[in-house]
Amino acid sequence: MGDFNISHAEWNDFAAPVLDVQSACYHVDRSISESSLVQMVKEETFFCNYQPTSLLDIVIAKDPNRVSDAKRGPPLDGNASRYYCSLSFQLHSKAARPQSFDSRALHWRSGDFAAMNQYFKDQNWWRISEKGSVKDLYSDFLHIFRQA
Numbered sequence: 001m002g003d004f005n006i007s008h009a010e011w012n013d014f015a016a017p018v019l020d021v022q023s024a025c026y027h028v029d030r031s032i033s034e035s036s037l038v039q040m041v042k043e044e045t046f047f048c049n050y051q052p053t054s055l056l057d058i059v060i061a062k063d064p065n066r067v068s069d070a071k072r073g074p075p076l077d078g079n080a081s082r083y084y085c086s087l088s089f090q091l092h093s094k095a096a097r098p099q100s101f102d103s104r105a106l107h108w109r110s111g112d113f114a115a116m117n118q119y120f121k122d123q124n125w126w127r128i129s130e131k132g133s134v135k136d137l138y139s140d141f142l143h144i145f146r147q148a
Contacts, residue, residue: 040070
């Protein structure tokens, strides 16, 4: 999302830029087109004397199914004769991976923290840290933590 200030850009019915070699924004249009990006804002976003003049603020997406309800909102400065409108849209992201560690399953109030502290001190952390990958180290740490 951004204020690209390419007022000469034209968008076709498929929300892709119309390529015109003579256009001042040809290189930006070509980059967007070659990247298969899609413009999600359909209305002008800049007003002059209360009349829509150009579409300056754009939301481009690789997958149009990930962005929905892109709408022009109220002006950002209602007292000016030239102003930008606010934009609102919904971004749909992939669900996060489930956590491998859930602290709610542990009974913190009944823990023997002095014994846990001693257990951690007794670990050979140098030997454990020589395994290599961060994933292995984290897995080993969680195993030791659960044992404690």
